[in-house]
Amino acid sequence: MSKSLNSLTIAEARDGLRKGEFTASELTGACLTAIDGADALGAFVHKTPDIAREQATAADARLAKGDAPDLCGIPLGIKDLFCTKGVPGQAASNILAGFLPEYESTVTSKLFGAGAVMLGKLNMDEFAMGSSNESSCYGPAVNPWRSDDRELTPGGSSGGSASAVAADLCLGATGTDTGGSIRQPAAFTGIVGLKPTYGRVSRWGIVAYASSLDQAGPMAKTVRDTAIFLQAMAGHDAKDSTSADIPVPDFEAALTGDIRGKKIGIPREYRADGMPAEIAALWAKGADMLRDAGAEIVDISLPHTQYALPAYYVIAPAEASSNLARYDGVRYGHRAKLSQGDGITEMYEKTRAEGFGAEVKRRIMIGTYVLSAGFYDAYYNRARKVRALIKRDFDQVFAGGVDAILTPTTPSAAFGLGEMASADPVQMYLNDVFTVTVNLAGLPGISVPVGLDSQGLPLGLQLIGRPWEEAALLNHAYVLEKAAGFVAKPGKWW
């Protein structure tokens, strides 16, 4: 094989491991070397080479016995939001400095149970609040793609995951998506990212941001890899009361490449004013690709689309203000140094002021405000009603026979780190304009790399599926991927 081992896809590595062309230890070694040479990307924030080598050795023993699961011996990166026993996990926040989880998240237990190898923890926006990875306590992750000498964002919040996969530091990475945090970084880095239906993947052991919106999912190099990876993450978990007790289909087997007769909706409300011509052209090209594959393209309406972002920015901060109340300096993480006479209230206030970054504080306070007496109905309840209407829009479209919806993933290609620093927070929130509706409605969505912009930066398209139909969604994405033939890789500068 001419490719270096770390640049293999999960499917290629699985097949090569089973044929004995190389060992899991060799594959892991190649990734560890690549990681050590890529500190400039800021993707891995806690490296775990000892765990990786140990898991790889165990995987090799299991492979030698035959009948090893698909992910056996596959080196992955884990977003810092997942608790992994005995390995620092701090959700990219100073308030969790020094936290060593005493337990393992359900997702990582399942992955390691399937023989996957953990290379380390990946950078992200603090508590998954951000779209550029710039709110991280570790400093930003950097996009391996660039068009000039500027450093670009890999997107956020799963920026480290996206950067690591795009730069071939790992074969796949876990992400989480509350408003677009898997799909937007996947689009910015030319990889595939899938947010499953709410409830498909257990949230247990993942640091909570907005519990009614959060969902973990796979980020990988191809649609097939995404299908294999999702298979190992998905399924009911008694420890998460919102995880769905329904069968998980064989996602890889669903990749038939046949979407003849399927109906693909193009929502007219997503044609936002001022959409860059390149994005509009890419979207039209994507629709043509699906039409050429035998799908029927139909114009659809999702009338409440424009209210999705304001509804999200009420609901998510409200839930965050409640979820993040637990960081109080008592049970884990940072506690502020107190002055003579300080009581428990001063301890809370100083600890939280020191431990949280600016964007997290902003969202906690907005959430506190919209939940406070006198404003609960005006903001929070109204937003939840608008959310019901947004979901109803999708329900009606799917009831009308639409199988999947095609949209751009992001309103632009990756922007430069620091370029949004002086913008007001709402400007940054606009990054999620095409992705956030999917979280509000609990639907599965996937971003597929489809082309490069005029500066040579990757652009993605998003497909949105019916609830619980990730298998069909992946097949649509597979057709789009094949038609787009996106094979570009970032030139190595790091």
Next chain:
Amino acid sequence: MSIDVDTARRVAKLARIRVDESDLPALADELNGIVTFMEQLNAVNVDGVEPMTGVTPMRLKRREDVVTDGNMPERILKNAPDAREGFFAVPKVVE
């Protein structure tokens, strides 16, 4: 509705986040920008719409009311900034 310095101070207090008096005007401005953005929701007719509580129409699972875990105080306290004699320690709460 707009957020003035007094409201910002009250919100920070409710959120248990210390904000210096000199930073309150800027905080009030920022929060105002976000609240103005949210006020677009006032344009939606929500008459007769039930607030959404969950995206999937499923009944929460129930389980038998039995102890499934426990007896691990050391592990529970292991990450505490200050733990003494099997307890989380905090500054004096009652005068």
